[in-house]
Amino acid sequence: MSDQHILSINNLQKLYGETHVLKDINIAMDKGEFLVLVGPSGCGKSTLLSCISGLTEISSGSIHIAGKDRTHCEPADRDIAMVFQSYALFPNMSVERNIGFGLEVRKVPEAIRKQKVAEVAELLKIGHLLHRRPAELSGGQRQRVAMGRALVRDPALFLFDEPLSNLDAKLRVTMRTEIKRIHQTTGASIVYVTHDQIEAMTLATRIVVLRDGIIQQIGTPQEIYNTPVNAFVADFMGSPSMNLMRGTAVRQDGKIRLSIPTPGGSVLELEDMRTDSSAISEEKRDILIGLRPEAMTDTLSGSRDPGQIADCILDVVEPAGADTYAVINLGGTETIARLSADANVQAGQTVPIRFDLSKVSYFDVDSGARL
Amino acid sequence: MLGRRQLREKWFLLAPAMAVLALITLMPLANTFWLSFTDTRISALPTPTHFIGLENYIYALTDPDFQDALFRTLYFTVVSVGLEGVIGVAIAVLLNQQFKGRTLLRALIILPWAVPTIVNAVAWRLIYHPDYGALNSMLYQLGFISDYRSWIGDPMTAMHMVILADMWKNFPLVAYVALAALQTVPGDLLKAAAVEGASPWKRFWSITLPWIAGPLMVVMVLRTIEAFRVFDIVYVMTGGGPADSTKTASFYVYQEYFNYLRSGSGASYAVLVAGISAVMILGYYAAARRQSQGGAA
């Protein structure tokens, strides 16, 4: 079964002494996928990548790459290439030799080597830099050289370890697009580590969310975004993150009636008519209600869903160009509503807010698990 | 972060170095240890050797001449390294001030260190020369002495002359280490103390010296280990004389080996000297470890 998959990881465990850094990792990745490992720092995503690369020995489990068991292979024998966070270019070699290093080591004849390097350089738009040293390149150019070194060998699997984290914000967006373009033109299979959930959302065909060495959820960006399996994923993915309000849910006539307390003592009442009411096991219970900021808008926003409108007090108003974010205290937390840029509102005002419950998520208050 | 191949490589990479050290140091060390329990002699003819147990050691430990040599070595070590410490720190403090020609003086200090030990010994021997030496002439012309003296021909002064020469060559190391440490003393700390009214002298004792104590300690212990082995300078300047007044432990063993050709007995002295060195080496590691763990403070 593992031979359909370009990468399959089974029951992988990694311990450093007593510390369990990766617990029972199982991943199956298809050819051509762009798999992003994402999570907060210390979640084990870089260790997992290191295990896949072979730079770190795993404690138990197995790793198959392109249908072959590579669990105990040397990094060089895994048919993989890696792009490092610091680029890890060889400072004493020209760009050309950097890119061609893997071929040089494998004793590929110089003529072929030169031609392949030239092709890759062309793809990455660095053909004019081939005779420079890494020190003479900008951050973005170094990034391209590092990718070139990975691409030129045409391995089964590419590993990227937070490749954009050393670039400034503007360049990061450019390079993100560049990486996406390369993935689309080459059809390469990529495992990509990042702590930046926007990178994950924009690049991935599938996302693996990790926390404390445990996989929380594997899914397409849409699945992760719309149906997070628990409060942690809901909170971690998306910017600004999902609002998690404490409230009460009551089952009534096949519908779910939600009551969310506000600081003033009054209660915000909402009605969810779409969710199967059996999601709520009891007649009445406390829950976490998850709503994305874009499901809380002003009445000016031309949403087709009329939604439900309720008056709310805006604590803080943050204009952000295309949108205006408003902080509203609801359900014991500071929620964020995404208003249109034209909304002429000020902090302290009471404004009618439209709640769209079509994509609402419910979580258990204690475990955080999706209901 | 190690693969299996890399773990194997660990020993593969170390092997050549370990082989050379084993051949040139470890095996001779074991051999010397063995010799010290025998009555072996160096001779052209094969002579039978016998295992004589602790006899050499009993003799060595009760030999007043060897004890004298050990004390002389200790005296040389303590005074020489002590002076290097004081002068090295004083010069480092000076080199840490702002003055014209500081770069030049800092560069000049390396010269004594670069002078080969033997050249140093020869040069000072010439300086101490009883008839034509520069020391005699200078002191005479400055009016400090009325007659030329035989500085290294006199058992009362010979050791101190050797110490002076040794100190001159070795103070730069201490000075450079102290200077490097001084440059890490935070200026704000000294300014704060000055604002509080502490005198320069007080500031040096209560802030600067404690700050540089760690590295200073390490380099002084290192110098102690080196000084304890002293041989070259004695060999050239005095040959252990006059009246054995500069005969150090290493020189004593050298004579036992190569003048009296008693290798068994010489080996027992060597093992005793090595034992003392081993204790000092452990002291060095303790100091160096505390230094690297405790940081500069």
Place this chain on the structure above:
Amino acid sequence: MRRSLLQSVLLYACVVLVALFTAGPLLWLVTMSISAPTDLTEVPLRWIPSEVDFSRYQTLLDLNDGSGERFLSALRNSILTAGGATLLALLLAVPAAYSFSRRNASMVLLFAFLATIMMPPITYILPLYSTFSSLGMLNKTLTLIVVYTAMLLPFATWLMKSNIDVLPIEVEQAAFMEGASTAYTIREVVLPLALPAIAATAMLSFLVAWDEFFYALIFTNDLSAKTLPVAIADFSAGRVTDYGVIATVGVMATLPPAILAICFQKFIVSGLVAGSVKG
């Protein structure tokens, strides 16, 4: 903080004193080497030479002269011995240092390495002497090279290790990922990055070997292998009537290390400080 006039005067007095103390003996050695022999035996001394006389340098650089031959062969032996030992020590030290730095070789072992050079040489000398004697290897430059290699190796390993420690490890990992062997990685990636460290290590090692006296004294006995320190000790102990000759030999033996030390001061001092303090 400004200085008062008195403080300035005191400071500069100290500067002059230190400069004199440091340079005085050397200046006098140079002066002796170019003074006329009669100047050197005046009582009290004539400090400024009556004439500048470079003839001793000419004599020492003349192979046909007795002292010239002794000096020049000793110079040759010293260069061969120190150079050969430095090269060999680096060749062994670099892989060992890599093992300590990147392959988790035990620090206790490194300390054991260092302990071997801290021991007094008299601990090793007799068995070495007997072995070399029975192998017919006494009085050979090669023998000294081997012994000096062992003497330089621990410090060179230590210095290289602390320098490899600070190189970015990801660059080496990248080389491994690309399929390079460890030897290839060390040669093509680590060594070019560590070049300054290698140069500093080589210089310090060369100076230590240049300075060594005890082993050379015991293991060599004629022109074919005697190194400069031994030759100088011979000059000094022999019946030389002209002290200027001894001074000249001393100056010439000091020139190479002094030039190295002055030219590469920063290198050497940082190497020395790191080598003697970092535990």
